[in-house]
Structures are given as C-alpha cells and as structure tokens.
Amino acid sequence: xxxxxxxxxHLVRRRGQEARLRCSPMKGHSHxxxxxxxxxxxxxxxxxxxxxxxIDESGMPKERFSAEFPxxxxxxxxxxxxxxxxxxxxxxxxxxxxxxxxxxxxxxxxSWLTVV
Amino acid sequence: AQSVTxxxxxxxxxxxxxxxxxxxxxxxxxPYLFWYVQSPGQGxxxxxxxxxxxxxxxxxxxxxxxFKRSQSSFNLRKPSVHWSxxxxxxxxxxxxxxxxxxxxxxxxxxxxxxA
Numbered sequence: 009x010x011x012x013x014x015x016x017x018h019l020v021r022r023r024g025q026e027a028r029l030r031c032s033p034m035k036g037h038s039h040x041x042x043x044x045x046x047x048x049x050x051x052x053x054x055x056x057x058x059x060x061x062x063i064d065e066s067g068m069p070k071e072r073f074s075a076e077f078p079x080x081x082x083x084x085x086x087x088x089x090x091x092x093x094x095x096x097x098x099x100x101x102x103x104x105x106x107x108x109x110x111x112x113x114x115x116x117x118x119s120w121l122t123v124v
Numbered sequence: 125a126q127s128v129t130x131x132x133x134x135x136x137x138x139x140x141x142x143x144x145x146x147x148x149x150x151x152x153x154x155p156y157l158f159w160y161v162q163s164p165g166q167g168x169x170x171x172x173x174x175x176x177x178x179x180x181x182x183x184x185x186x187x188x189x190x191f192k193r194s195q196s197s198f199n200l201r202k203p204s205v206h207w208s209x210x211x212x213x214x215x216x217x218x219x220x221x222x223x224x225x226x227x228x229x230x231x232x233x234x235x236x237x238x239a
Contacts, residue, residue: 043229050230118166
C-alpha cells in the first residue's frame with residue numbers, strides 16, 4: 009500500500025531554469041495538496057487540486073508557479089525561471105476526499121529544490 | 125484567519141526525561157488538530173490527531189496530546205524521551221476556508237535529545 013510518492017527527492021536547478029516536481033497520491037485518493045517549506049519555517053499551503061481541476065490556489069505565488077493534476081498521471085508543480093528564493097522543500101499530500109473538515113491528509117517525503 | 129503558534133523554536137531534553145511541546149491555535153469553531161514529526165531530510169509523519177470526543181489523544185511512539193479549549197492549546201507530551209525522538213515537531217489545525225479544506229501549520233519546534 010504505497011504512500012504518497014514524490015519525485016525527484018532532490019533537484020538542483022540554475023537560476024532561470026524550470027523545475028518540475030511530481031506527486032502520485034495514495035491509491036484511491038483523488039485530492040492533492042502542495043505545501044512549501046522554506047528553511048527554518050513551517051509548511052505553507054500552496055494549492056489544492058482534484059483531477060483536472062484547481063480548487064484553491066490561494067497560496068500560489070502569482071507568477072512563475074503553476075500546478076496541474078491531469079486525468080491520468082501524477083500531479084505536477086511547475087516553477088518557471090527559478091530564483092534562489094524558490095529553494096525549499098515542496099511537499100505533496102493527498103486525501104480521499106477534500107470536503108469535510110477533519111479529513112486526514114497524508115504527506116509524501118518531499119522534494120528538495122536547490123537553486124544555484 | 126486561523127493561526128497556529130508554537131512558542132518554542134528549540135527544546136533540549138535529556139534522554140529519559142519528560143517532554144511537553146506547546147501549541148496554541150486561534151480558531152472560531154471546534155478545531156481539528158494534528159501533530160506531525162519530521163526527521164531531517166524526511167517527510168512528515170502523523171503522530172496523532174484530535175477531531176472530537178476525549179480531549180486526551182494517544183498517538184504513535186508513546187506520544188499523547190491534550191486538547192484544552194479554554195486555553196486554545198493542544199500540547200504534545202511524552203513521559204520519557206528516547207534519543208530517536210530528536211526531530212522537528214509541527215502542530216497543525218485543519219480549517220475550511222472558502223469551501224476548501226487545508227492545514228495551517230505552526231513554525232515547528234526542534235527537539236534535541238541529550239544522551
């Protein structure tokens with residue numbers, strides 16, 4: 009019973025390049041969340057997606073960041089033209105249902121992005 | 125807006141000593157509260173959660189937490205700390221905002237355990 013799978017675990021990009029982070033939710037989960045953890049900080053919500061829909065992107069930076077969760081395949085968080093401030097750990101989480109407070113969401117092991 | 129405060133950034137305890145990590149939240153309704161642990165370079169592991177009912181919640185690895193509505197607190201405790209408990213601990217509250225459910229995390233408490 010695989011958990012939330014993220015890859016790559018570690019990614020190094022030069023300034024100006026693109027970063028793509030992938031997340032496969034737990035089996036049976038159709039709701040995906042992305043969180044970002046900056047050094048010495050807690051996790052900050054970025055975006056919440058269901059299959060083929062962005063439900064809440066209130067935590068996403070207005071520029072350069074995008075996310076998708078296609079009908080087939082993993083969810084992808086895409087960062088264009090990366091800058092040093094994008095260096096962080098990006099965590100994906102999934103849940104079987106997004107509605108109804110109290111649902112536990114399950115986290116992946118994270119993708120650590122380093123921008124040099 | 126909801127918020128979660130973990131007032132202790134770092135805590136150091138000796139192995140075998142008791143532990144209490146503090147968490148305070150601001151939330152208008154009954155909160156859904158969680159504690160997660162994160163080892164260096166690893167993801168988050170759920171220790172325990174509170175949704176309703178008994179205010180003393182038992183979790184994995186010998187941890188427990190007590191929900192105190194009057195104090196808006198959800199402190200994590202362990203009677204005897206092991207060296208392997210050294211990690212970062214995050215308190216979180218689940219909220220529904222604009223019709224969607226997400227977690228608000230505290231900034232974490234880093235636990236160091238002395239041999």
